Amino acid sequence: MPGVFVDRIEGESAILVENGQERRVPVRGLPNGVREGDWLSADLTRIEAGGRDEAEREIDERRKRLSEGDDGGDISL
């Protein structure tokens, strides 16, 4: 997913992930209604429609595949 990911909101700051690194910007500088899990355009001016759902769906599917053998019971190391 190209663009910038909104990793989390901490008070007045948004922590973005871009090229694998964290970047902190003021929330007020971002499009209205931005929330964690959103994808933004590279210049941070708009929310990429569908980006959020697509990224989450991909991750959910991969995780489901990876955890197929998990019986949900207690674990012994």
Add this chain to the structure above:
Amino acid sequence: MRGEVSLRLMPIRRAIALASLLLALFGAAIARAAELTVHFLDVGQGDAILIVSPSGKTVLVDAGPPQAAGRLARRLRELVHEPLDLAILTHPHADHVGGMKRSIEAVGARLFLDPGASHGSPLYEALLRSLEAWRIPVKIAKAGRTIDLGGGASLHLLGPLDPPLVGTRSDVNANCVVARLVFGKTAVYLAGDSELETERHILASREIIRSDVYKVAHHGSRFSSSAGLLTRVQPGVAVISAGAHNDYGHPSERALSRLASYGARVYRTDRDGEITISSDGEAIRVTTGAARIEQASPKRPGHRRERHHRLHDEAPGDGELPNRGRSDGDAQGALEQRPADRALAAGGPAIQSAVP
């Protein structure tokens, strides 16, 4: 004649003395090996915790932010000499998942425990891709699951809750892995970045949460560590993992003041460096300053300080701690006075200093 006997006995006496010495040393080694150790690694603004069970099983809980990944990997290579028995991600925010891929790359892992969060983070996605490529089995964390760490230590998962919490300030935080690490009479409460809503649900579940050590939720954010939680956890020691001079105001004055009012002695990675808790099942010992791997904070002269926290002896309280109700499920009564010996945990003397 007498001399001959003496000569014959000497090797036997020596052998007995040597055997006694070896037994003592071996016994000491066993006693030392039978400890649970929890390293709160200094990764700046984020969490990374390494648990070493009494049987030597290793569990990494979170791996700090991406900017500390290299330094964390180096520290793990010093501490871990076989693949991690388990890597746990409490939640996929960058300050917890950022160094996970590199850590597993550095030392390996036999099993991964995932919080099952819906969060489209590219760091999280890259980690899952790598786990798939490395064929590391993945299990999903859920409240109620127990993980046997061997040697009598176990992790009891209190979160994520099922069904997940929605509509909170941060659903990713609210549904993070929360665990209580138990060894003998001692326990460590690992709060992840849990939110007030998480705390409310855990309190309502009536699970046993009383713990000697509290890994303060969300780096000491004002949105966590409620009075209700602290009343039930009753920590003698609180550990805050936060970056020096961070921009988030962590830890918050509000959280620090609450912890102080509950008599918890606070240790902070931003001030103390790496914090290590050791437990023999009866009492805990805190060591600080073993290693600093945060570049942003000013270098301090290397020092290591140990503080023993005797939680189960009969020493009287120092009178500075408030008497608090104990309403946990493991308490004998609904309002049992806090054991006075915990006062030592808050004010016990530093008994040993050593250069690392």
